Amino acid sequence: MKEKIKVLVAKPGLDGHERGARVLTLGLRGEGLDVVYTGLRRTPEEIVERAIKEEVDVIACSILSGAHKELLPRVVDLAKKKGLEKVLIMAGGNIPNEDIPFLEEKGIDVVFDQGSTIKEIANWIRENVKS
């Protein structure tokens, strides 16, 4: 078993708002997690491939462009198709409250919206990653 939980912070789609992803990357590292950041503008295919290559426990998608309803279910479906059932998929960014049930129904494990703290996110990850 790996010593540290490993997280892939991902930016799906063409959205360039990177602050949240950067803060989360540095913040979760500060919490003792192993974190890889995809960088900007990744397709769901690239994200899932990277998740497989890095053997991550969590994929944390940050999106603020309004394309979350299109892109996030694709990440979930691809991850399932590639056998990543155990990998948790989280979402954050600018996601309207009314879209959260839709995303959860599509298999997103949790949505951390604005105002969430690094601590809350790190704790959720520690509690939910299946060892």
Place this chain on the structure above:
Amino acid sequence: MFSEEELKEIEKKRREWEEGTLKKTLQRFKAAESPNTYYSPLDVKEFDFLKDVGFPGDYPYTAGKYASQAPGAGPAVGGGHSLSGGGLVRAGRYSGYGTAADTAEYYSTMISYGRAPGLNLALDLPTQCGYDSDAPEARGEVGKTGVAIDTFRDWEILYEPFRGIAEIDKINSAWTINPESNTLVAMYVALAKKRGVPLDKLRCTPQNDNLKEYVSRGTQIWPVAHQMRLTRDTIVWAAKEMPHLHPVSVCGHHPREAGATRAQVLGFSLSSAIAYVQLGLDAGLDIDAIGPLMSFNDLSGTMEMLKEVAVLRAARRMWARIMKERFGAKDQRSLIYRDVGGCTMGHDNCVKQRPLNNVMRATIGGVAEALAGYIPSCYPPYDEALGLGHSMEAIQLEQDAARIIMYEARLCDVLDPLAGSYYVEYLTDKYEKEAFAIIDQIDKMGGMAAAVDSGWVSRELAKAAYEKQMAIENGETTIVGLNKFTGEHELDISINRVVPDPYDPEKRARAEEEQLANLAKVKKERDNEKVQASLKRLEEIARDESANTIPGLVECVEAYATIGEMSSIFTKVFGRYEEPEL
């Protein structure tokens, strides 16, 4: 301002006050130290009114870039409709969504409401990143953050409402686009040619501040050096062909929203501006041919209003000093920090929790702007954090707040009313000094392009953003209703977002499908041989570093080549930018 003798006397009195009046008060309240500070002439010992402030519209422009702000203020009556901008005529409102026809319909409506014609165009991400609507990367993004432009056909439709009294030689166009700036300039040139409008009458501003894209906004496509060449092409084209084309609008806004401190926002954005000026000089242009072309967007901001007033004053003074002292500019128009202002509260201070509080926050931002010499803008509308687009009600509140600042509170009656305030002058000096230290550091790295390319600027921003987040989490920074003053008994307030949006959500939902059909139709109808020939010539031009890409792009645009096709030619020649690891 004060003689040495006077300063000595003030210093003596200050000590007496600290040891007497202040100490007594603290003892009474059992406080170890005072929660407040107090400023005096001791904090601005070197202050020299004529050298440091001067009169509005005169060097060093601290008091204002123009002698009077009135010409932009517009009539205080009329324009009753919230979107007509009555009383607050500023740059066009940032707008655009769906297909070109959807956005054109929006503009027609605005023109019929009496809104001063002119546009500030929002583009969707595929267009900004050089993808056609039918590219796999564009799925789910077409028409979302702005209008989709694939070919010149879309551009023609978009500008259709701008005829007659709003003909393109009478309006001002701003386009929020960066790597693809030259493509849109080429489309405007093609449109002017088609309508018989002389190029020297076109007034337009592509954002084109690409250095900040790599570090804070994220629509970069090509490696930095190649991108800088494309920006050089815009600057040279403006200087030679289109005197009212502002080739870049330097945006401190984005680094700030990405986490920059006040000193960093000034240091990074002015270093970028220096790099763009240098491009023009290296291409053989005179400094006073480049200076008047330079323009600036806003610097975003924070809730600490007095500090933001100082940042805006420092920006004006620093740019004037850079242009005069560093570059030797002589023309007054070269020295002006030609900015639009606005958004001083910063989008990042707009929170989802208790969203109506954002009205107060934006109003404080508007007060800061009024005190710094701008027509106030209480942007963004309070529902900014709730998803894409703003409700009409939120926009009306935003605009009315600005009108109240201007016409009821009359905060715009006096220019630079905080000039001479010991505290504000101290802050203005402080930010100028700190920002010049960052500019020096960047100069030593070889300039802003090198500092960006090395990943240094991105890392600095990531660190600053992380520190801001930590300050919120440990309670050092207060955000009412988010990390403080919260509890179990949160009121359940329903926000009225059903007020008809200026953008029809149904149209936005079907935009992708429609745009795919529009694009397919253009591809079918155009002369494909002509397209291929124009793309081939564009490739030859791209390979010749000394050539200007804009005429080649005009030819492609006129043949109805797509943005993706033109962009792919540059990618073939330049390669793609690789983001450094964080």
